[in-house]
Amino acid sequence: MSQMLALVIIIFILFVGEIVAIRTKAWVPSIFISAVLFLLGYWTFFPPDIVELAGIPSTVAVMLIYLLITNMGTLLSVQELVDQWKTILIALSGILGIIAVLFGIGTFIFGFKTVVVAIPPLVGGLVSALIMSEGASAAGLTSLAVFAIVIYVLQGFAGYPLTSIMLKKEGSKLLKKYRSGEIKAQNAVKENSTASEPEELKLFSKLPEKYNTDYFKFFRLAFVGFLAYLVSTLLGPIVEISPFVLCLLFGVIARSVGFLERHALLKANGFGFAIMALMLYIFDGLKNATPSMMVDLLFPLIGCIVLGVIGMYLFSFFVGKLLKVSKEMAFAVSLTALYGFPADYIITNEVVNSLTQDKTERDVLLSHMLAPMLVAGFITVTIVSVVLAGIFVGFL
Template structure:
């Protein structure tokens, strides 16, 4: 198969996944469609290295991971996290619930390695799934390497409908309070704060804008990622810390001191390509998934997702009681771990539109429901899942 034909096929699959997700308003996730098509291809006519043939070998995928995780760090607004401290605690409690249930009940049902591989993808996104998949493959656990990818692909089917149900209940309660005069529009603190925060490069204040080229943005991202890698190497004799975890931390620090602007990868017009390359590498992990292997991991897949959701509900319910947050909102926030952005944004807006046609009521619901959902998704998928993956890799 030629490189260009392979490229057309694999990118075409990503496009089909996007189309289906858009048409179904994200009820059928693009990840599921893409994974299904890749599996069909691998079981029929795809060469097992079709992604590498298309131009994304492992070395390129690793480079893109360093760029993307460092870029994630630039998105972290410490001020918004402070304002949404209740949301942060609820999101963390949901993750703690997953860990507690899977390490107790899950450990009785499956072996230790299965539980370890399941948790980071279950509470996170593409990066944590890829970290655990590679770690399992390096440890010779091929079926668990596939399991890490599949659990990431499938978890949305539990998260999407459950979130919609609890958000609708929360929205109806809020509307009733608003119509009774017990609730008012909440100022969009996060948006105003984000707008007021300067994205100025403090360390390059005197640099003419014409020299802040796309390549300069890539260069600074690479420097920060390299410093994170060096720190990981220096710490390795004392403690094993994944360089990807440090990339996240160094991204935050570099943005705070003014070495990086916010979202440099997007501003350098490289975000879309980086995501495409990383997604293709994720699906490349399915090339060893035989039909018999898929049947073998079906039981732990379903059980881990069900147990994880139960753990989320129990712990977020308790934390919600303590912080006086409704159980519906608390559960919805914890469920963002199963999908993150942009699904948290899409589902919340779809629910709001379904509850009322009045623009003022929509604004009230948006001001009370959207900020916690966005912060919850950011905390779980962007921050904690990468840290957990970096820690759990050492258990394999």
């Protein structure tokens, strides 16, 4: 298969996913449809390396992750991170729910080691899945090594549609209040990064606008990403901190001090391509899920995901009630553990676009939903899951 044919096919799949999301008003997320089509493709005629063949190897994907996460940080303010303490507690409660239900019930159904291998990938991303997979292999548990990867790859099939449903319900209620005058736009978008607040590059205030080129924006994003990597490396002997977590934090700081503008990657005309490439890299993980493997792992796979989602819902519901957060928003926030970034960003925007095209109403919805979804995704997937994997791998 030629490079351009591979590129045409996989981008067409993303386009089909978008069409379905538009036609169903985001009740069926584009990510879900694209994941299904990729899975079918790998089971039929796709070469295993179709994504790399199309021009997106892992090195390019990792580079784009640095840029994208740093850019995501510019969508948040320092005050917003402080204000998201409720989100953090709810996200952590969802993870506790997964652990409690799987250890309390799942152990008796699937066995202790299966549950141990399942939990970190279920509440996290690729890093935690790889840690558990390698740990299982080292312990001679070949099938569980595969299971760790498969549960990471397929957990989104539950998370994508459930999140879309929860956010649509939450957004519809908020729009109803806004349109009835119960809430005001200026209050709803208070301190929201998507609000139309003045943009100012304080550190470059004397720089003529004509010199603030796309390359200069890319350079500043890359520099902040490099600082995150450097600090993560320097702290390595003391404490393990993912450079991606630091990218988010440094992005927030860089915008606050005026080194980066809000949504710098979009202003540099690179956001769309970066999201496309990262999504293709994520779907590339489906090449490991063969039909026979899926049949063998189907029961523990579905069982662990179902039990995990139930535990997530129960714990997030009660904690959300205590913190006076709606059950829909609390559940949506906890569900970010099943996919993380960039799916949390994409699904939230798809839902908002499906509910309204009015700019002010979109700002109202995004101010309420986007920051919690982004923060929750990084807390669960990028931070907690890696910590859990480091602990749980010792149980094998």
